[in-house]
Amino acid sequence: MVTRRVLLLSCLATPALAQDRFITLASTTSTEQSGLFGHILPLFTRATGIAVRVVALGTGQALDVGRRGDADVLLVHDRAAEDRFVEGGFGGPRRQVMYNDFVLIGPGADPAGIAMTRDVGEALRRIAGARAPFVSRGDRSGTHAAELRLWQEAGVDPVAGRGQWYREVGQGMGPALNTAAAQDAYLLSDRGTWLAFRNRQGLKVLVEGDARLLNQYGVIPVSPQRHPHVKAAEAASFVEWLIGPEGQAAIAGYRIGGEPLFFPNATDG
Amino acid sequence: MGDLGSAVLAAIALIRDGDPAMLGILGLSLRVSLTALGIAALVGLPLGALLAVARFPGRHALVIGLNALMGLPPVVAGLLIYLLLSRSGPLGRFGLLFTPTAMVIAQAALIAPILAALSRGVLEALWEEYADQLRSFGAGPWRAVPTLLWDGRFALLTVLLAGFGRAAAEVGAVMVVGGNIEGFTRTMTTAIALETSKGDLPLALALGLVLMAIVLGVNMLAQALREAAGRGGA
Numbered sequence: 001m002v003t004r005r006v007l008l009l010s011c012l013a014t015p016a017l018a019q020d021r022f023i024t025l026a027s028t029t030s031t032e033q034s035g036l037f038g039h040i041l042p043l044f045t046r047a048t049g050i051a052v053r054v055v056a057l058g059t060g061q062a063l064d065v066g067r068r069g070d071a072d073v074l075l076v077h078d079r080a081a082e083d084r085f086v087e088g089g090f091g092g093p094r095r096q097v098m099y100n101d102f103v104l105i106g107p108g109a110d111p112a113g114i115a116m117t118r119d120v121g122e123a124l125r126r127i128a129g130a131r132a133p134f135v136s137r138g139d140r141s142g143t144h145a146a147e148l149r150l151w152q153e154a155g156v157d158p159v160a161g162r163g164q165w166y167r168e169v170g171q172g173m174g175p176a177l178n179t180a181a182a183q184d185a186y187l188l189s190d191r192g193t194w195l196a197f198r199n200r201q202g203l204k205v206l207v208e209g210d211a212r213l214l215n216q217y218g219v220i221p222v223s224p225q226r227h228p229h230v231k232a233a234e235a236a237s238f239v240e241w242l243i244g245p246e247g248q249a250a251i252a253g254y255r256i257g258g259e260p261l262f263f264p265n266a267t268d269g
Numbered sequence: 270m271g272d273l274g275s276a277v278l279a280a281i282a283l284i285r286d287g288d289p290a291m292l293g294i295l296g297l298s299l300r301v302s303l304t305a306l307g308i309a310a311l312v313g314l315p316l317g318a319l320l321a322v323a324r325f326p327g328r329h330a331l332v333i334g335l336n337a338l339m340g341l342p343p344v345v346a347g348l349l350i351y352l353l354l355s356r357s358g359p360l361g362r363f364g365l366l367f368t369p370t371a372m373v374i375a376q377a378a379l380i381a382p383i384l385a386a387l388s389r390g391v392l393e394a395l396w397e398e399y400a401d402q403l404r405s406f407g408a409g410p411w412r413a414v415p416t417l418l419w420d421g422r423f424a425l426l427t428v429l430l431a432g433f434g435r436a437a438a439e440v441g442a443v444m445v446v447g448g449n450i451e452g453f454t455r456t457m458t459t460a461i462a463l464e465t466s467k468g469d470l471p472l473a474l475a476l477g478l479v480l481m482a483i484v485l486g487v488n489m490l491a492q493a494l495r496e497a498a499g500r501g502g503a
Contacts, residue, residue: 053453054450055450175466178466198468
């Protein structure tokens with residue numbers, strides 16, 4: 001009790017101190033650009049006095065930043081790559097945090113006629129069959145990994161259309177959406193970034209709701225054994241908060257136009 | 270109203286309202302670019318002057334190398350500094366990656382060759398005029414460097430402005446080594462890249478207009494300084 005009061009007083013006396021406690025979070029463009037962090041991180045900082053510095057990258061690059069020890073904790077969405085990261089001893093344990101879903105987006109005119117189907121595999125086969133322009137992230141991100149997995153499950157090798165109808169932009173979700181909007185192309189997007197995206201031109205959600213479109217996010221603290229300088233205690237309180245009731249409620253509370261963007265599911269894991 | 274029109278209106282609103290988030294970003298941009306310019310000038314200008322006056326083996330190659338480095342892509346400069354400053358890199362223990370200091374280092378590395386190469390060109394012409402005069406006073410190349418820098422100061426101001434322009438405009442290096450962290454390493458250019466990513470093109474362009482207005486202001490200030498000094502000196 002006394003210590004708590006002392007802590008409180010010292011916080012009041014030197015508000016700058018609160019800012020001195022920070023962690024670096026390497027995460028994905030989808031969580032940053034959808035506005036989720038802007039909503040939940042101030043709540044975490046208020047609760048714990050720990051500021052969070054977010055570096056938003058593709059999942060592949062975020063994991064690489066973690067591997068190099070340049071971040072304290074990661075929030076990413078590529079289960080296979082996350083497991084490899086943990087198995088490699090770079091961090092862990094991985095905890096699941098929340099999910100949203102991917103949506104297949106395309107021009108309202110829908111030249112490949114995919115809006116009729118709810119089967120994402122069938123939709124991709126129609127796009128490839130019609131050789132309709134498709135924009136791929138091409139950047140080793142979580143969304144890119146999901147897209148490649150979906151093509152594989154659909155039994156189509158899009159690389160055959162590289163440079164023609166299959167266009168790998170090698171950029172984040174936003175730039176890929178901008179490219180698709182300009183070229184009337186199809187693409188796979190996470191729903192959060194799509195909902196927050198402004199420059200839609202004629203793009204629409206055409207296929208959604210297929211179980212294979214689930215987009216699961218996981219949180220992984222970087223290993224202090226591998227990188228002794230990481231802020232393990234602060235990273236642990238971030239993980240605890242995020243998968244605890246407060247963090248989960250904060251995630252559920254983030255909506256755009258009444259629509260929730262992410263669905264907390266830490267307790268399922 | 271089109272995107273361009275709404276961008277202009279948004280830019281005016283940003284300046285008029287003095288949006289605190291934007292002012293913070295703008296302040297960081299100026300602080301980083303001006304600090305980088307100062308450091309780069311301390312290295313680049315004397316080096317340029319020395320190359321203008323001294324003759325030594327390998328000078329020619331050095332001049333060509335510096336000229337080539339003017340075309341160094343910012344993202345490559347950023348990547349090199351990233352690998353140096355990363356925790357797994359040689360300077361990792363200082364924990365400088367994703368800080369404003371890292372951005373200053375990257376921009377300084379980017380523009381020092383520009384300042385050296387451009388000032389070499391400017392001062393070489395000056396040196397041709399002065400060489401005999403300075404030599405008659407018995408001044409060797411080393412002694413001539415400060416004199417040359419001082420006498421060429423107005424021409425060098427343009428060189429500095431070119432370096433500042435490059436630093437303030439680049440996004441590749443600061444994005445890679447700074448990480449575009451909100452409230453900490455977000456600069457005008459990385460904010461513009463972010464808003465473009467979010468598809469908010471009018472806001473991105475509005476931020477671009479604000480940045481251009483600031484760069485214009487810095488140039489006008491430099492010009493005014495030069496004119497005032499010119500009158501004072503005459």
